[in-house]
Every structure is written in C-alpha cells, then in structure tokens.
Amino acid sequence: MTTADTGKNNDQAAAADRTPVVELRGTGKSYGNIRALHGVDLAVHPGKVTCVLGDNGAGKSTLIKIISGLHQHTEGEFLVDGEAVRFSTPREALDRGIATVYQDLATVPLMPVWRNFFLGSEMTKGPWPVRRLDIARMKKTADEELRNMGIVLDDLEQPIGTLSGGQRQCVAIARAVYFGARVLILDEPTAALGVKQSGVVLKYIAAARDRGLGVIFITHNPHHAYMVGDHFNVLRLGTLELSADRSEVSLEELTNHMAGGAELAALKHELAQVRGVDVEELPEAKDLQAPMAASSEGNS
C-alpha cells in the first residue's frame, strides 16, 4: 500500500477494495507548544463506518479538522486514495470527495429544504443574462435523494428550521451523499438529539454506508458507535488508546476504554460507597424511588 501507484495499475478493482480512501499514518498536530494530536493511525474504507470516540479534549475535533481541510497536520502523513495530501481549504477536501457534516453549521434555517439542499451548487438553466434556477429539477432531485436515504418530507418548501434536529442532520447527510462524497465525516451528529432522533440519524449513517461511502463517525457515545460501527478508534489525550475491529471488542470494553477504564472503576467504587448499590443496578433503583435525584446522579 506504500506504492499506491503500482497498486492502482495492477489491479484497480482489488486495490479499490483494499486501499483506504482516507488514511492517517502517525499523524499529529501541534498548536504552538500544545500537542493536540500525536501518532494517530486511522484508515477509512468504503462501505465501512469508522468510529472515532473520545471524551472532550481528546483530539476528536483536531482530527476532523485535519481530514476536512480546515487545519494542516504537523507530523506524519495524510493519504487520500494512497496519495499523500495536504489540504489548505475545505473546498479541496470537498473536491476529493471528503464531505463534513457539522452539527449546526450545515443549513440556513429560514430557507426552504430544497434550497438548502442545493445551496452553493445550484442547478441552473438558460444562457447567461437569463440564466436561472432550475427549480423543478432541483425539487425533484432533492425529493428523490431524500427518499433514497429513507427521508420522507411532505413539503420541500418548508423552512429547514422547522425540521427537527435529526431531520436536519439527515438532510445534510443526504446532501453530502448526493454531491459525490466518498467519505462522510459526521461531527457528533447525535450529541444534541433525543433518543428517537439519534436512532433516525444512526439509520441514515447505515444507509450512507450501504451506498458505499466511507463514514467517519465522531461521537462520545459508545452505544451509538457500537450500533453502526465497523472499526473503533478511541482517542485519549491526543493519542490513540484503542484501534479495534468490531470482532475484537465488545460494547462493554468500548465503554470502558471510552470512560478511561480505571476512572470508571473509581467512579463505580465511589458510587457504590455513596449509594450502597452496584452501578449496574442504578437503573432499577432509579425506577423505584426518587427518579429526579437518581437520574441526575446517574448522569454525573
């Protein structure tokens, strides 16, 4: 894989399967004397969901910013289709098929759904002085694309701000898929969503994967990651703590890693002392008595 060129020439189909679309090798990023990310290896394959987990400050955002072209890496290598790259703008990343769906930076709330879908890449018709939007075609395409992703909206004219957070996220995903994304970076798409809506978003992540996209799913929720993930990377203090395939790791192990293993044990111990019950039994205790107090305890 180090010689991507020969790989391409010899057997393109097989190479396409094996060569990751996006690969990081020992990549790191320093902001001045702060080392935000160090020695990260990551491979994104088409049709697979690569999850990046980590607590706040673990370096998740830095990682996406490198891949999406907002920042440049300062150490290691960043390869797209086996070719070392260095993006200076998000546009370059987009042109290579790497699309990022930011949590709130994706849509203009007061604009209709179909206008949002095509914003920045509008379809037009007619010669220059009277070149105009091809509204019928855009609406039709937007509707088809959304339906292909399993999103059914009654009225594409409604302002996108009237959609729920999950639906907005899904429109942004469908949009990225339509505009030729091969790699989809989802920045905590479920962070601000309710349980039901998170489920909807996870469904569309699976749909994008089934359409052959490589998905980088950034989250701090191991349960969400485990539902759709094929490969899991846990970041901790800027370095990779775990990189494992689905077959090699269980949800419990993932949660442990995510919470920092020992820290979680300490937390369990602490909670057990305070409440006199095992942490696994918290939900029952919560259901039985004082739901408000118990739930806030459980979250903290």
Next chain:
Amino acid sequence: MTMSQQAAPAVTSPPASGPKERDGRTAQRSLVLRLLARPEVGVFLGAVAVFVFFFAMAPTFRSGSAMATVLYQSSTIGIMALPVALLMIGGEFDLSAGVAVITSALTASMVSFQLTMNVWVGVIVALVVSLAVGAFNGWMMVRTGLPSFLVTLGTFLGLQGINLAVTKLITGNVATDDISDMDGFGQAKAVFSSSFTVGGVQFKVTVLWWLFFAALATWVLLRTKYGNWIFAVGGNKDSARAVGVPVKFTKISLFMLVGFGAWFVGMHQLFSFNTVQSGEGVGQELIYIAAAVIGGCLLTGGYGSAIGPVFGAFMFGMVSQGIVYAGWNPDWFKAFLGVMLLGATLINLWVQKSATRR
C-alpha cells in the same frame, strides 16, 4: 416539543391516498395560511387599508392626477428601498444610502459643469463613484468584520461632510450650478426624469423604472443563484461559506447594488431640479430602511421579498400625499410614519407567527 409533535400525528394523519408516500406529520396548511406566510402579504393589506382610509377621507385623493403624484413620490423612495431591502435580506444595513444619493448627484453635476463636458460624462463618473462608495462599504465590512451599522455610519458622516465641504470648495456655494443648458441634458432628462401620459394623466418615468427594477429584483431574488446566495448569507453566513457560497462577493456586490440605486435616484434628482442642494439626503436612509422593514424584510436578514418594499414605499407615498389631500398639517407626516412602521411590523410579526405555526 418536537417529541410531542411526533407523537400526535398517529391520530390526526389522513390516510395515505396520494401516489407517493407521505411523511404524515404535517397536515397541508390551507391556501389562506400559506398565502399569509409570504413576507409581502402583511404590507399589501396595510397598503390597502391606507388607500381605503385616504380614499374615504380625502375627495381629491380619488383623482387620477393625485394617484400619479402618489406613485411618483413612492417611486423615488421605492427605487432605493429595493436595493436596501436586498441588502437587508443579505443581513446588512446601509446608513449611508441617503447621502450617497446626493453625493452621486453632486458628482455628476460638478464634473460636467466644472469640466464643461457632456452631462453623460458626469453621469458615468457619478456611477463609478457610487459603485466605489458601495464597494468601500462592503469591503471595509468584510475586511474588518465590523458590523455594517458602524461602517456605514462612518460613511454616512463622512459623505455628509464631503458633500458640503467639496461643494462649497468648488462652487463657493451650498448648491451646484444649473446644468440645464449643457450638452446631453435633454437626453439624460428623458432617461431619468421625463413624463408620459396615460388616459389624460401625466406620470413620471421613474414609476416605470421603479416597477421594472422591482420585477427584476424579484426575479433575481427567487429565480437565480445570486438570489439564493442573498438569502443564505443573510440567514447564516457561516453555513453559506461552508457549503461554498461566495459570501464576501455577495455582500460587497449587495452594497454596490445600493450604490447603483443611489446613483439612479441621484440622477433623477439632478435632472428634474437641474441643481443639487449639498445638505440634502440626511434622514432618507431611515425612510428606505423603514420601507423595507414595513415591506416584510427581517431586520436580522435571511427573510424578505422585493415586492414587499414596493408596497412599503407605496404606503409612504400615499401617506405623505394623502395628508396634504386631506387638508391636514403636513407636519403630521413623520408621526404617521412612526405609527405605520410599528403597526406594520407588528402585523407582519403576527401574520408570520400565525401562518407558520404548526
């Protein structure tokens, strides 16, 4: 709240009868409600109300010539209200729009008079100057990240001083010299300030220009890429930038569009009065902004239309002339405007809320 909305529809959703699968969550809103959700409907109703009011109160208001005067008055506000409205949809203000009109007229007048050239030379130079003022506003705002309110407040004060000082410096007077006997004046007057007669009533050509620009602006806003970008940069400029909309270009060009409007109205003033008073124009910018806001443009950007400000300006024209026709003291005009502005804004707010509620 969204969760409860999702829970409810199982009961209320109609049976899926259409050929396509429907979401079932949103019931089709009635035509009336959908119409009311348009930004220009509130101001249209307001304009009808003002019209009916003066129609009933002032007998002279009912004549054709009175309507021609009202339309003329409206057009001079309306032509400027259009680009100001587009700029507002794009999320910015231009406080220098009022004095920029006078700057343009002064430039054209002084360039052609002092250099004794064809007035068209002055007209072209004025256009360049007006576009440059707009470009400067836009560039300063984009470059420094200062709010447009501050940048254009600076331009407003600057131009106001320059208008007075330069005019006095060059002509030794507060007004420019009469250019009505210069080459090309007739042609320019025909374009910017002629009249035409329909059914025995004399209309000013600015009315036609106004309606033409309004139609053009509506088309651009709703049917072109650029129009899409205007809504996007006003609605959420970070999102717009992230998806590849040229935000800086859009904003700067919108300011230049206001420059173009100022040029056009400036030329109209010059060629209808032959001379320009250098101290005029102050306060007009607020009239334009008010017309745009009454016309349903959202002060914070991202929402509005080009038709709304047409009715907004028309309301202004009706009130300013209607007061005269009704035989009242014209000093009441501004008070009327204030009430109208607040009333129209409240009506807009109410209409939008009740129409977009789901």
